[in-house]
Amino acid sequence: MIGKLKGKVDTIGESFCIVDVGGVGYEVQASARTLRNMKIGDDVALTIDTHVREDAIRLYGFASEVERSWFRTLQSVQGVGSKVSLGLLGTLSPQDLANAIALGDWASVEQAPGIGKKLAQRIVAELKDKAPALSVAGMHLPSGSAPGGTPAEGNIAAEAISALSNLGYQPAQASAAIAVAMKELGEAADTAKLIRRGLKELAR
Structure with a gap:
């Protein structure tokens, strides 16, 4: 191979x-x-x-191992083959896809060629529990959040998700909350701020 x-x-x-x-x-x-x-x-x-x-x-x-992991994972969903997987990865970056699934945003998934409403909803529903692990693997903050775009960027998100999980939240819930927090905080994000914003999101 x-x-x-x-x-x-x-x-x-x-x-x-x-x-x-x-x-x-x-x-x-x-x-x-x-x-x-x-x-x-x-x-x-x-x-x-x-x-x-x-x-x-x-x-x-x-371009990355994370993208290949998503390509394989997507095909575990009935109705998704290699062509549809590539189309989806061409429309959404691995991180955008992870966030969309974690947030239940099937409308973003539906934007990809060959994906209708029902298939988009199925992808989100079936992969929601798998999204956190793939999300952490590819998660990043906006450029400038850490010098040189180091792996520390992903560690911040991973630490925040881990902290919420240790508080008793399900990984999928924690990942979705941190995805929202990262989007809102942008370059101002750090582990403590992500946790606080994530908890606020989970308390809704």
Whole structure:
């Protein structure tokens, strides 16, 4: 199985790119968001999900491990295949998707191509308990919240969610509350402020 590709972008299509690795071109399916960030000739490193079938081998490429995790998780929902998953990840970033699911915001999910109201509601309902873990993995604060955009940004959110969970709240509830808090506090967010704002949200 291929888990990662590093090479130069040779071709960019509507839903795929070709990555030249040592003279061999690999065709990789990718989301519109990932493709928009590429230019022909750029060095690129893609996390890969390999699908093997009797008649073909397909490679799906992602800018991060978190994005690949969402790609796999989305397909656990009935009616969601690889095409719909890529469409959703091309419409919403992994963090925006995690927040939408945690907040029950199926209308944001419905914006993706190939997703109607019923499917959007099913995605939110079935993945709500899985969103907290994926949300923490990809959670970030606005640029400038921490020097250099370090992993400490995600730790702030993770610590706040953990604190609320220790107080007896379900992970999905804690994640949704912290998502709201992060959106409202922006660059002013720190662990203590997130916890206070999260508790206020949970008390509603």
